[in-house]
Every structure is written in structure tokens, then in C-alpha cells.
Amino acid sequence: MAGPLVAPLVECVANFSEGRNRATVRAIEDAIAASAGVRMLRSEMDTDHNRSVITFAAPPDAVSEAALRGIAVAVERIDLRKHSGVHPRMGAADVVPFVPLEGSTLADCVAIARRTGEEVWKRFKVPVYFYEAAALSPDRRLLENCRRGGFENPNMAPDLGGPALHPSAGACIIGARKLLIAFNINLATDDVAVARAIARKIRASSGGMPFVKALGLRLAERGLVQVSMNLTDFEQTPLHEVFDAVEREAAARGVAIAGSEIIGLVPNKALQDAAAHYLKCENFESGLVLENRLRALE
Amino acid sequence: MAGPLVAPLVECVANFSEGRNRATVRAIEDAIAASAGVRMLRSEMDTDHNRSVITFAAPPDAVSEAALRGIAVAVERIDLRKHSGVHPRMGAADVVPFVPLEGSTLADCVAIARRTGEEVWKRFKVPVYFYEAAALSPDRRLLENCRRGGFENPNMAPDLGGPALHPSAGACIIGARKLLIAFNINLATDDVAVARAIARKIRASSGGMPFVKALGLRLAERGLVQVSMNLTDFEQTPLHEVFDAVEREAAARGVAIAGSEIIGLVPNKALQDAAAHYLKCENFESGLVLENRLRALE
Numbered sequence: 001m002a003g004p005l006v007a008p009l010v011e012c013v014a015n016f017s018e019g020r021n022r023a024t025v026r027a028i029e030d031a032i033a034a035s036a037g038v039r040m041l042r043s044e045m046d047t048d049h050n051r052s053v054i055t056f057a058a059p060p061d062a063v064s065e066a067a068l069r070g071i072a073v074a075v076e077r078i079d080l081r082k083h084s085g086v087h088p089r090m091g092a093a094d095v096v097p098f099v100p101l102e103g104s105t106l107a108d109c110v111a112i113a114r115r116t117g118e119e120v121w122k123r124f125k126v127p128v129y130f131y132e133a134a135a136l137s138p139d140r141r142l143l144e145n146c147r148r149g150g151f152e153n154p155n156m157a158p159d160l161g162g163p164a165l166h167p168s169a170g171a172c173i174i175g176a177r178k179l180l181i182a183f184n185i186n187l188a189t190d191d192v193a194v195a196r197a198i199a200r201k202i203r204a205s206s207g208g209m210p211f212v213k214a215l216g217l218r219l220a221e222r223g224l225v226q227v228s229m230n231l232t233d234f235e236q237t238p239l240h241e242v243f244d245a246v247e248r249e250a251a252a253r254g255v256a257i258a259g260s261e262i263i264g265l266v267p268n269k270a271l272q273d274a275a276a277h278y279l280k281c282e283n284f285e286s287g288l289v290l291e292n293r294l295r296a297l298e
Numbered sequence: 299m300a301g302p303l304v305a306p307l308v309e310c311v312a313n314f315s316e317g318r319n320r321a322t323v324r325a326i327e328d329a330i331a332a333s334a335g336v337r338m339l340r341s342e343m344d345t346d347h348n349r350s351v352i353t354f355a356a357p358p359d360a361v362s363e364a365a366l367r368g369i370a371v372a373v374e375r376i377d378l379r380k381h382s383g384v385h386p387r388m389g390a391a392d393v394v395p396f397v398p399l400e401g402s403t404l405a406d407c408v409a410i411a412r413r414t415g416e417e418v419w420k421r422f423k424v425p426v427y428f429y430e431a432a433a434l435s436p437d438r439r440l441l442e443n444c445r446r447g448g449f450e451n452p453n454m455a456p457d458l459g460g461p462a463l464h465p466s467a468g469a470c471i472i473g474a475r476k477l478l479i480a481f482n483i484n485l486a487t488d489d490v491a492v493a494r495a496i497a498r499k500i501r502a503s504s505g506g507m508p509f510v511k512a513l514g515l516r517l518a519e520r521g522l523v524q525v526s527m528n529l530t531d532f533e534q535t536p537l538h539e540v541f542d543a544v545e546r547e548a549a550a551r552g553v554a555i556a557g558s559e560i561i562g563l564v565p566n567k568a569l570q571d572a573a574a575h576y577l578k579c580e581n582f583e584s585g586l587v588l589e590n591r592l593r594a595l596e
Contacts (some may be wrong), residue, residue: 009592039591039592040587041591041592042585042586042591053459057592099590101592139539147594155440178590186580224566239573239577240573240576240577243576243577243578257578258578259578259579259580260577260578260579260580261579261580261581262579262581262582262586265586265587265588265591266564266586266587266588267587267588267589268570268587268588269567270573271570271573271574271587272566272569272570273575274566274572274576274577275538275569275570275572275573275576276569277538278538278541278572278573278574278576279538279541279558280483280541280555280558281557281558281559281560282484282557282558282559283559283560284560286341287340288340288560288563288564289563289564289565289566290339290399290477290563290564290565290566291565291566291570292566293337293339293340293563294307294339294355294399298466
């Protein structure tokens, strides 16, 4: 999609290990929002996961400071020794990726991630792991590797600081990556083995679909189970192909899909591609979309 | 979707009765594109329908003159006495609706339609019907009513000029309406009775879905049949509901969907709504779309 010239922006999708205490999550949000140049994009709190995801964008030279202000509040307020939740986690400010939007590159985001990591160790004495494009070694590219063992039993020494984790705030996993879609599909069963089997079947790490990460989880509050996914390259493995694969696998086990949810933000193109797929549109291309055409002509 | 302040634009979706002679269609396009302030959005030629649809946008004070320049070429070059095609038609420049985009209203478009009609009669001696929001009487609101009988045997006298139609260029049906989605679904059968039965079942005029117009047609070149539709208010009767209804009716007759096509342009929201529906997304709202959020904050 061609568009008007825009000031470059970097997105930050900060994951915090608190999804139940609203005051704590608000305090983190407020600290980020008060930072210069920030556009708050999205904030979600998840009780089952006991986790929040705060998404914001800012110019490349301002996004790091905004993230650091949010991390400062998380380190001060969240004590992982008292934390429980179904989602694996390593720190109070658990995962902080920087993502290029229009006008910025993945290389810009790697530099921002490294700079932010240095500040996290220097200011808060919280050790740092670097992952994905910001990883310092290939075995740390995958978030799962950095997080293995969790807060209680970390598997590898941090890249910066440590080796012991911060007693209450653990470590912070900072990275740079392409736009990711966090997509959960809820299954109409309370048998978590079904969600786990489907997750295993579809995820890249066990030979499933490339660019798909998946976990099977129990959603205690709703009496359902969930296939919780990250799609790390939706142009190569589209949203709708993942949905169809989960639906097929669930049907093969006699289970229906109860619904799905998008966590964070989804790029327009992923939805357009899904619509074209399900509507069996033979002639679809992005130039058929009115708004795309108008913007391309601006 | 909130957005930046834009200069007001009116869309014109001009339908011409020529879909086989590329030189004629190009000449019409060129005349429109050369007019001041025009943004060409889309141009399609359909051999089976022997029809072209040229979609453009221009500021409210420029869109009429651009349409008139295209109509001038069509009147000069297209002779309906030598025209054949499966689509009903009344004129060389057959149907010319004006559609409000951001910053303009349906009332603006009614005024533009009336002014354009007066010029069409004055400059080209082509009589004019006014339809939809620009209709002069309620029985002329529906395009089908204005077009009944076709070029060879018109059913009602024109609103401006006539009563005889222009010998080679017929009449021009000019109107103002909301954004329309032209959507065709091809069925994997050569039995046109199936397409006609489904069209009858789903269209508003025979008690089907509101804001749906539908015709069953034969696509001779592909050996298929088609349910050719106009959705006149996609927010009230969504694209995906229409697709699902056609698929259901086809399945009930043992026929599969071969594919679909969007003619002209489709608004982003219609695709987003379809994606959310098929992905069974429980939490979908337009604020989940990255680009919507960024533009709202501009």
C-alpha cells in the first residue's frame, strides 16, 4: 500500500506479568503515555494469563525512553515471587519487542533494542536477554529459548547483567522483530489435551506450519481450552490458513471452535487476505480496496 | 474510522455499454483522466457483459465535468444498435451514479447528478433518467425500473429530454447513492436456471435479503453461470452474509461455488467485517486494526 509520507514510527509491544491488578497496569500505561511522542495503540489485560500487553508507537528516537518508563513501574510494582498464571514468564516486564512500522527498518529496531537493554540493566539492575533480530547468538533468537525454565529456574545466563535474576522482577527479554499477530482460538471443550495436541500439530517447532508458534492452554474462567498462537510472518503463513488448520484438527477430534480473539493489533492486509480467501474472490488484490486506492493517489 | 482531514471527494462509478473494443474504453478513460482534479480509481472491461465500469473520484465541483467528458466519448463512439451482451442496458453511457466519500454528503451528490443530467441533455441530446437518491419520483428510485424494457423498448419516458431515446446512444441513467458493492459469485454449473433461482431467492425485490439486488446470468466464455449482485448497503446486509446465503442455496441444489469477483471497489470495512466473521473473532472492532489506530492518532 503506497501512502502519504509519514514520520517514521517504531512499535513497541510490551508484555507485563500482571493481568489482575488494574491499578498496576494503569500505572504502567500512564508512565508510557506521558513520555514524549508516544501514541498509545492498545492495552489488554488478561486475567487467565495474568498478563498485560501494552502496544504503543513512537518515533525511533523516543520509543526506547517510553518503554523504559513503563519497565520502571513494572519493576517497582510487580513481584514475580507472588505471581501465578498459565502463561510462561521470566520477568515483571517480561518481553519487550520493537517492531518497524512505516518509515523504519528492522535494523533500526535492533539498535533500539540493544540501547534499551543497556539502560534496563544500568537503571534497574534487571538482567536482559536479547531475542529474535536483536539476539547476540543464534540459540537465543527464539523467545522460547530465552524463557525456558522461567523465572524460577532460568536455563541460560542473561546477555547483560546477572547471572542471578533480579529477586522480584526477574529478567527482561528485549528484541526486534517483524510485525507479529497474536491470535488465540478457543475450543468448545474443557480437555486441555485437545488444545495441546493441536498446538503441537500446527506449530513450526514440531514440524507444523512455518512462522507459527502455538501453545495449548486451559481457560479456567470460561471452561474452555485455547490454542494460543503467535504468527511471526503472516505474509508467508496467513492468518486464515492457521485458522483453517486449527478448525480441521479440532474437527478431527470432534471438537468445535468456540471463537477466536486477536490480541494486540492486526495489520489490515491480514484481514483483507482472509476475507478474499473465504469469499473465494478470484480477482482480489489490494488495489480493489477503496481506501488503498485513495491513499495511493494522495 | 477517524482519519486526517481530507479535501472532500465524490466518487463516480460510470458504466458504459462497451466491454470488447479496447480502443473505445481507453478513449473514454483518457477523456475522464484528463479532466481537472480527477483520481482514476479503477477500470474494468467485461467481455461477457460487454460493459465497462470506470470508477474515479474528484472534488465535488470537478466530478461532473469529468463524467461529462467520458459520456461525450461514449455517445460518439458506442452504437447500441450494434451492441449485444448479457447485461441489461439503456444507453451508451448507461448508468452514472455519484457517491459521497469522506467529506461529502448524499445531498451534495443529488445536486451534482441533477446538474450533470441537465448538461447531458443539453450537450448531447441524450435523454436522462434520474435514479436512487436523485430520482424525481418514487417509482424511479430503483435502477431496474428506469432500465425496464432496455434500449429497444423503454418502459417509461425520460425525466429530461426525449420522449424518444437518442438513436445510437439511448438514454443515460444518472443518480446519487450510497457506496455500493458489486459482487458476482460464479457457480460450477452451466445451468442458468440455478443462478436465476438463487438470485430470485436472495434478492430484496422478491422477499430475500434487504439491500441486495441479484440477477442470474450465463457466462458463456467460461461455461459457468453467475449470480451477479449489487449490495446497496453493506453495513446493513454484509458481504459475507450474502456470500453464505448464495453458498447455502447453491449447496441445496447440489452446486458448488467456483469463485467470486469484486467489480469496482470494495470498502475496507466490508472486508474487515467478513474476515472477523469467518475467523469467528469474538473481540473484533475496527480499533484492532493497526492502520486504523495509527490514522486515528494522526
